[in-house]
Amino acid sequence: MRRGGFTLIEVIIAIAILSILASMAVPYAAKLIDKSREESTRKEMEELYNTILGDPKVPTGGTVGDMGRLPNSITELNVQGAQPLGSTGLLGVKFGWFGPYVNTGFDPQGYLNDAWGTPYAYGNPGAGQIRSAGPDRVMGNADDLIYPPNAVTFTGRLLVNLYVWDNTAGQYRQNPTPAQVTGMGVTYFYSNNGNQTSVSITVPPTGVGPPYSFNGYHAGLHAVTGTCQLVGSPAAATGQAVVYVPGNNQQAQLGLYLR
Known part of the structure; x- marks a missing residue:
């Protein structure tokens, strides 16, 4: 008559099965995390672009409408620097810097980095384009994300x-x-x-x-x-x-x- 519990062989087999399942699940989970980060990064890049060039659906003029030019860096969206302080002109049209333009929440520097924590490259590869290094965190490789796909004419x-x-x-x-x-x-x-x-x-x-x-x-x-x-x-x-x-x-x- 067999007593309750597991034999050593059964325990070893169970551990082996769990190890196999874990080895299969970890890469899959990593892919899901990267997919989520990619979607988040693409959304943020589009939001940054609309902040810069404006959104015709609203419509808003963005920083280009306020300043009359593309920003020199993403930092200029939330840091005034030497940019003239905003004022209201004829018919309420805005001129000058009306930042901060990006709602940063709890992380005031968060808008400068993608979901992997890597700083965005601005004006790369062309004017007004925003580039993320992607999952490998190395700029210039095939997994880079770029928005918009073509250089911006403001x-x-x-x-x-x-x-x-x-x-x-x-x-x-x-x-x-x-x-x-x-x-x-x-x-x-x-x-x-x-x-x-x-x-x-x-x-x-x-x-x-x-x-x-x-x-x-x-x-x-x-x-x-x-x-x-x-x-x-x-x-x-x-x-x-x-x-x-x-x-x-x-x-x-x-x-x-x-x-």
């Missing part, structure tokens, strides 16, 4: 169409011709290294518009003003608006109504 283009109120006709007139006006102009406000600056198109210039194009200025929120006096009108019609211009050489359009 400028875009705005096309403005003017709609001028005609008191005589009782309706708006779209893009009056030079012969129909005594004077007309469009002014576009942008940030130059954190300082509000503007550029104007006066009509009628030779070979310009309509629509009137502002090309090569930074992405973000912009104030636009216009003025136009139709022939025979006693006073000029005026108008103003805020428009979001995307980066990466994308184009936005604005219908500016003057009355």
Whole structure:
């Protein structure tokens, strides 16, 4: 009759089975951890990118919209340094540094590192790109994560169409011709290294518009003003608006109504 308990052979076999299962489970668990860290890192890189270039879904201008340029480093998102302190310009559009831009929670330096604890490389391999060294923690290998996939162009283009109120006709007139006006102009406000600056198109210039194009200025929120006096009108019609211009050489359009 067999007594209760296990024989030595049974214990050895059980230990061997557990060892085999453990040897199989550890690499699988490590892969799950790396997968979770990769997802977390990709999400954070995208959030950092939207903080820099802005998010057209909101829309917000990001640091590019506030400063008029790409940051020199990720640190500039939360450290003002020599950047001019933010102020509010025409129509509430922001200019200058309005950081900190990243909510760091309990770790004020956490946004500088990926989920493996390795510092991000910024502007690598191209302008505005953020690079993580990935699971092997060595920059430049095949497991590196890069966002966005292509170098960033922080400028875009705005096309403005003017709609001028005609008191005589009782309706708006779209893009009056030079012969129909005594004077007309469009002014576009942008940030130059954190300082509000503007550029104007006066009509009628030779070979310009309509629509009137502002090309090569930074992405973000912009104030636009216009003025136009139709022939025979006693006073000029005026108008103003805020428009979001995307980066990466994308184009936005604005219908500016003057009355």
